[in-house]
Amino acid sequence: MSQLLHYEQDDQGIVTLTMDDQPTRNALTGSTMVDEFLAAFRRVEADPRVKVVIITGRGRAFSSGGNIDEMQRQQRPEFDGTVLRQEYRQGIQRLPLALYGLEIPVIAAVNGPAMGAGLDLACMCDIRIAAREAVFAESFVKLGIIAGDGGAWFLPRIMGMSRAAEMTLTGDPIDARQALEWGLVSRVVPTQDLLAEARRLAARIAANPGQAVRMSKRLLREGQQARLDTVLEMAAAFQAIAHKTAEHAAAVDEFMQRRAQRKKQPAA
Template sequence: MKPLLNFDRDDRGVVTLTMNDDATRNALTGSAIVDEFLAAFERIQADHGVGAVIITGSGKAFSSGGNIAEMGRQTRPEYTPSALRHEYRQGIQRLPLALQALEVPTIAAVNGPAIGAGCDLACMCDIRIASEQALFAESFVKLGLIAGDGGSWYLPRLIGMSRAAEMTFTGDAVSASQALEWGLVSRVVPAAALMDEAYGLAHRITANPADALRMSKRLLREGQLGRLDTVLEMAAAFQALAHKSDEHARAVQDFLERRAARKK
């Protein structure tokens, strides 16, 4: 059986995770793809040579979100609300928790439609870049559902409550250009250029020291949640570690040597 998630690591510290289930347009439920994501994150977390992760989809879609056939199973009488609650907590809800904890910067390269949980997966990443063919839809309400995977936490933080409410209450799709205007994505590029753009960005990230990147990401994430004094205390501790790193010492020495050379 082919993997649902392809794992590729280049020699510059960039891991690309490509969802590879064309039959379901890279659905995130009804399969083992969440387990494969979590296994990949554990592998990345343990590899301190990794400085960035790109998440993308094969085929025409980024991710269709929930598998509709799987939803049909969940409507059967034997699946009680209690059992379904447990299934969510032990299933797809592990994905946002794992991505939130992942120390390495993440880029969603959204190649096509990102629907429902697929939209939320893109929102879980630190940076989103989109193909001109991308669409984003928080479409749960159209199926009589809610965002069971964390979308209601991520989306307002990215685009504000009013626009998040519009997407959530209508379920309507947002084009790549609209997503750019709303700040949901950082940039929109032609489809053929998407991965080149993603790798270019990832390599600019990995050109920086890996430990500083990981601590910077942790501070950004904590800054969304914590009090200022708590985040400042964490920043002081992280900065103390950074000041003692070999990378910082080399950067300072290089700067001083270049300045001295200019004065000659």
């Protein structure tokens, strides 16, 4: 069986996951792609050296989303609504749950079209940067279906309800420039610079203490839906843990040493 997701790890603790199913333009369904993502996430979670994950695509597309051949298979009479519901629950819906629960920050480096579930995959990530040629579409309605992978949950939280509704109800694509204006991505770069820019951003994150980064991500996630008092209680618990880490102690000591050295310097 061919490998559809390549796993690469550098000495900074940055893992790059590259989708490589170019005949389907990196479709997420009708293949082992979701299973390979889940296996990669388990590997990431088990490795304390990993600090950041980058997800990107090989070829001209980030991801075409759902495989059309798979959609045609699902129209056969034996696949009634009950069977298809379970296919979604036990198939692609495992991906948003796994990504949402991943403590390690994830950057989507969108190298080309991100369509349907491909757009939703990018939205499942914490940060999105795009190549200038990238195109984004919540295109499900064009095929007479809906976002079965959580797009209706992720997209409004990123772009706001009005713009999310426009993309969802028209199914029309937007280019990278408009995606930047609408807050879907945080930066747009030349295609040839995309991975280098993603790795520079990942390195800036990886330079910080890993536990503080993981807890900060968790608080951001919880802050999207929990009450303020709940998030504050969680923040107090996380902060108590952070204050007792060796990384925090080292950072405070370094700061104090720099301050002492500045005080010793003669006034100009």
